[in-house]
Amino acid sequence: MIKLSKFPFKTEKVPPKASDNVSTSLLLQAGFIRQVMAWVYTYTTLGLKVLRKIEKIIREEMDNYGCYEILMPGISPRELWEQTNRWEIEEYFKLPTYDNKFYRLNPTHEELVVPLMKQFITSYKDLPTCVYQIQTKYRNEKRAKSWLLRGREFLMKDAYSFHLSDEDFQKFYDGMIKVYKTIFDRLWIWKDTYLTYADGGTFTDKYSHEFQTLLPIGEDTIYICEECGTAHNKEIVPESGFKCINCGSTKARVERASEVWNIFPLETKYSKPFDLKVLDENWKEKDVIMGCYGIGVSRLMWVIAEYFTKDGKIYWPESIAPADYYIIVLGDNFEKAEQLAKKLEDEGKDVILDDRQGKKFGFGVKIKDAELIWAPNIIIVSDKTLEKWGYELRRLGDKDGKIVEF
Amino acid sequence: MIKLSKFPFKTEKVPPKASDNVSTSLLLQAGFIRQVMAWVYTYTTLGLKVLRKIEKIIREEMDNYGCYEILMPGISPRELWEQTNRWEIEEYFKLPTYDNKFYRLNPTHEELVVPLMKQFITSYKDLPTCVYQIQTKYRNEKRAKSWLLRGREFLMKDAYSFHLSDEDFQKFYDGMIKVYKTIFDRLWIWKDTYLTYADGGTFTDKYSHEFQTLLPIGEDTIYICEECGTAHNKEIVPESGFKCINCGSTKARVERASEVWNIFPLETKYSKPFDLKVLDENWKEKDVIMGCYGIGVSRLMWVIAEYFTKDGKIYWPESIAPADYYIIVLGDNFEKAEQLAKKLEDEGKDVILDDRQGKKFGFGVKIKDAELIWAPNIIIVSDKTLEKWGYELRRLGDKDGKIVEF
Numbered sequence: 001m002i003k004l005s006k007f008p009f010k011t012e013k014v015p016p017k018a019s020d021n022v023s024t025s026l027l028l029q030a031g032f033i034r035q036v037m038a039w040v041y042t043y044t045t046l047g048l049k050v051l052r053k054i055e056k057i058i059r060e061e062m063d064n065y066g067c068y069e070i071l072m073p074g075i076s077p078r079e080l081w082e083q084t085n086r087w088e089i090e091e092y093f094k095l096p097t098y099d100n101k102f103y104r105l106n107p108t109h110e111e112l113v114v115p116l117m118k119q120f121i122t123s124y125k126d127l128p129t130c131v132y133q134i135q136t137k138y139r140n141e142k143r144a145k146s147w148l149l150r151g152r153e154f155l156m157k158d159a160y161s162f163h164l165s166d167e168d169f170q171k172f173y174d175g176m177i178k179v180y181k182t183i184f185d186r187l188w189i190w191k192d193t194y195l196t197y198a199d200g201g202t203f204t205d206k207y208s209h210e211f212q213t214l215l216p217i218g219e220d221t222i223y224i225c226e227e228c229g230t231a232h233n234k235e236i237v238p239e240s241g242f243k244c245i246n247c248g249s250t251k252a253r254v255e256r257a258s259e260v261w262n263i264f265p266l267e268t269k270y271s272k273p274f275d276l277k278v279l280d281e282n283w284k285e286k287d288v289i290m291g292c293y294g295i296g297v298s299r300l301m302w303v304i305a306e307y308f309t310k311d312g313k314i315y316w317p318e319s320i321a322p323a324d325y326y327i328i329v330l331g332d333n334f335e336k337a338e339q340l341a342k343k344l345e346d347e348g349k350d351v352i353l354d355d356r357q358g359k360k361f362g363f364g365v366k367i368k369d370a371e372l373i374w375a376p377n378i379i380i381v382s383d384k385t386l387e388k389w390g391y392e393l394r395r396l397g398d399k400d401g402k403i404v405e406f
Numbered sequence: 407m408i409k410l411s412k413f414p415f416k417t418e419k420v421p422p423k424a425s426d427n428v429s430t431s432l433l434l435q436a437g438f439i440r441q442v443m444a445w446v447y448t449y450t451t452l453g454l455k456v457l458r459k460i461e462k463i464i465r466e467e468m469d470n471y472g473c474y475e476i477l478m479p480g481i482s483p484r485e486l487w488e489q490t491n492r493w494e495i496e497e498y499f500k501l502p503t504y505d506n507k508f509y510r511l512n513p514t515h516e517e518l519v520v521p522l523m524k525q526f527i528t529s530y531k532d533l534p535t536c537v538y539q540i541q542t543k544y545r546n547e548k549r550a551k552s553w554l555l556r557g558r559e560f561l562m563k564d565a566y567s568f569h570l571s572d573e574d575f576q577k578f579y580d581g582m583i584k585v586y587k588t589i590f591d592r593l594w595i596w597k598d599t600y601l602t603y604a605d606g607g608t609f610t611d612k613y614s615h616e617f618q619t620l621l622p623i624g625e626d627t628i629y630i631c632e633e634c635g636t637a638h639n640k641e642i643v644p645e646s647g648f649k650c651i652n653c654g655s656t657k658a659r660v661e662r663a664s665e666v667w668n669i670f671p672l673e674t675k676y677s678k679p680f681d682l683k684v685l686d687e688n689w690k691e692k693d694v695i696m697g698c699y700g701i702g703v704s705r706l707m708w709v710i711a712e713y714f715t716k717d718g719k720i721y722w723p724e725s726i727a728p729a730d731y732y733i734i735v736l737g738d739n740f741e742k743a744e745q746l747a748k749k750l751e752d753e754g755k756d757v758i759l760d761d762r763q764g765k766k767f768g769f770g771v772k773i774k775d776a777e778l779i780w781a782p783n784i785i786i787v788s789d790k791t792l793e794k795w796g797y798e799l800r801r802l803g804d805k806d807g808k809i810v811e812f
Binding site: 036090138142 | 450457503532
């Protein structure tokens, strides 16, 4: 239970720093985050709560799909990156050591996960398998490509799957798309999130997939086919004009969106340099096929904040709100309020209790903070409502994005 | 539930790499960790489970004491470290950026937490307060000072407290020692862990405190007064001979130990350079007094593993064991075993199910793995035991360190 009378991370009357978008301003004003330098933030207690709830949902769904969580380190030896010809990539940090050598401060973990899994995958019977981690990544970015972006330090869930055949990979990959849909659904952004075909980049000749959430301030442009609904990243739409890669239609509506997750077929790009092979059932040597599945965890917090911002408030989805219940005490009703808070906590609920006293903390101030911090259930314990059930319960948002004004 | 038939992180018949101590060999052999480079490890699923359970205990006790969890970034701007004259410390990493500047890859977080809290501490009424994080730290270490050590990358809980007066700081500090005792107790190492007086280092002229756990392979030597039991780090025992700083006795027993946590009075060393001041009740300006309270989370996993290693097995404390129940299926009793596993899971227990089939996986192989991985309760589901209660339950260790041989 967080009691606001002792809580250090107070809200501000105005956002403490100018920001180019409303949701970041609100996150700052509500005391969820503080900027340390460009695109590098501290998460204070309430921001961290939101982040951890997003992590928990991702973790549950990944575990459900039979993936195993691990934690790889943030630094790694240069040799691993030379083996894949990725040591000299400009936007990957090099970290000088005391003896004039360099480590890598990891921007991604293919170079670590393949040598790791090579120690455990010794037979085709060990396939398929999939491991994931929720880990901080670092990129030596020159400039922000948009309002939020991955920044120089960001939290990601990255998963890596290993397969004997392309067919097996494809089956797993299709299943992962369903897992991602479930995660999005639990985060309440599925209805405006599109599975989007994108360039495979350096990873593959095939298309990769991104999940793009519609946002007016999004950094990406996507083309959604008017006939079949297939979404295309702008980068794969030829200059000659749109043509749907699924149905061939030339009609599309164009939307701004923000990329929250991407998934890639890695084929044998990383298994080959590390010689990750197995013997198949016929004793034939095969390179292991890989897939990789990212989710920008910290980015997702920003996207969700922006998506649910309306009229100067962030209406957090119930599943990741900083608290389940926000209890405002008016008058001298502290004891009753605390009893209620404890009861809710015993039921496994997250509770914020606004027990601040004094003339400065009247109803107006308290309700303004409640709206800024936000919880799906705001309870007001006053003399009047005590006569009824001890509290009054108001739900401020619901899953379909419909917002009940307070 | 982890089913070993699909679990990628298999045990090894022998430790996969030579190691200079038994517990690290066992952690490697059991598949809990893999080394990426010297003192830098990947935690695989079971190692990560142990680590997360240690984190959870620490988090619960810190929250209980009224501390607030936050998450500060891993990198920070050079300017912050110049303000405290710590930019040029050799064992702190400098991280070159694309434009030939440098960030710091953070070895500790005083330079971040003070500017952060300065935004929230505006009055003496905001004091005392304490924030903490569980975060990865990086050090440009030249060599290992012992078998485990903090290494180049390690997980720490670091807490920072803020006070108006020395008296208030002292009161909070004494309370934190009790919190640490509780944490140690929940980790079952309290009876051999000593609150040890140590040098204040660059932080303070006073003594600092360390918690040292007795271990024959520990990196430290401590002197325990024979009269009053006060423990002294070797570094504060003069060459002229031991004299207890508490009772003056000159008799001490000397023990090897490993430092698991330390706590420091920071006085105004970091509040001054960042000008963190408040007005007191009499409108007098005062520098804020600080304390810092560390716990080596990853180090603690190693220390506990070593402490509980006996006869080539790690008898993990019940509170942090990789699983609560380890179920071995013999014969064709999969269905019964899975029902039992599900029942235990519904009760909130962590379960490992050894459902591996085939001639390779007889009783001998299965029980050997169970002992290597370890759970406080090992259940064997066989035809015979099914006739009774469906399983046979054996407890292999208990809190007082007494070990019931299997």
